[in-house]
Amino acid sequence: MVDDFSVGYMANPWPLDKFVDFLVPYLRAYATDVTVVSNKPSQLRDGTPAQEVEMKAVINGIPRNFLCVATDKGGILISVTVSTHKGTIGEDLRAIPYSLQYEPGKDEPVKLPPDVQEFFEKNDNNILSHDVAKFMANYSDKYLNSGMRKGEVERGIIQGIGDITSFKGTITDFVLAGDRAYHTGFLRLVWRNQLFTQPFNDSIIKENGEWKFYGNQRDAAPC
Numbered sequence: 001m002v003d004d005f006s007v008g009y010m011a012n013p014w015p016l017d018k019f020v021d022f023l024v025p026y027l028r029a030y031a032t033d034v035t036v037v038s039n040k041p042s043q044l045r046d047g048t049p050a051q052e053v054e055m056k057a058v059i060n061g062i063p064r065n066f067l068c069v070a071t072d073k074g075g076i077l078i079s080v081t082v083s084t085h086k087g088t089i090g091e092d093l094r095a096i097p098y099s100l101q102y103e104p105g106k107d108e109p110v111k112l113p114p115d116v117q118e119f120f121e122k123n124d125n126n127i128l129s130h131d132v133a134k135f136m137a138n139y140s141d142k143y144l145n146s147g148m149r150k151g152e153v154e155r156g157i158i159q160g161i162g163d164i165t166s167f168k169g170t171i172t173d174f175v176l177a178g179d180r181a182y183h184t185g186f187l188r189l190v191w192r193n194q195l196f197t198q199p200f201n202d203s204i205i206k207e208n209g210e211w212k213f214y215g216n217q218r219d220a221a222p223c
Contacts, residue, residue, distance in 0.1 A: 006199060017051060024055070027057055044098060064084065064147070065084055083146075119210075120169055136150070143215045148215070160191060164189055165191075170185045
């Protein structure tokens with residue numbers, strides 16, 4: 001059973017076998033007991049060289065296992081990560097990162113309601129101000145995203161907000177459902193002079209007339 005799935009890409013300054021040196025500090029920003037289980041060269045189904053990194057960590061008191069497969073395409077590092085709280089990564093989950101294909105022309109920005117557009121623009125500006133309190137005010141106290149709560153988000157952002165010099169979110173799908181809305185898209189940010197692009201799948205909720213990030217409301221706790 002997969003708890004979380006993500007695809008990311010960024011300008012690649014490292015050889016693939018050094019990708020783990022980025023992953024470990026990134027995970028430690030919001031997790032504890034981070035351990036590298038394995039770090040080995042691999043290849044995609046078409047023979048493209050890749051690096052497979054398996055890690056385990058504890059998030060919000062719950063053990064999680066992660067598998068990340070990364071490859072380099074024209075100087076851009078593309079990585080796919082799956083995670084689970086159900087123990088070690090099985091062959092069913094291991095197959096997911098190796099099965100993806102890119103379909104161009106599928107991720108065009110969508111038009112948002114004015115108040116939602118204002119919320120996302122405010123969020124972008126808050127993080128560029130390097131003001132953690134302003135940025136975290138955009139999160140509901142009930143925020144929960146695959147086991148990660150508001151506190152974990154804050155601990156992670158404190159580690160790196162001062163090094164962010166560019167930050168822009170783009171929404172490619174948006175569904176309004178009363179006082180809650182679901183959205184997908186991607187972030188483009190410059191952190192420590194490196195360009196990162198990270199997809200996201202999230203929701204927002206209107207509380208006391210203001211939109212707040214709400215997460216997918218899924219906990220990683222065992223069923």
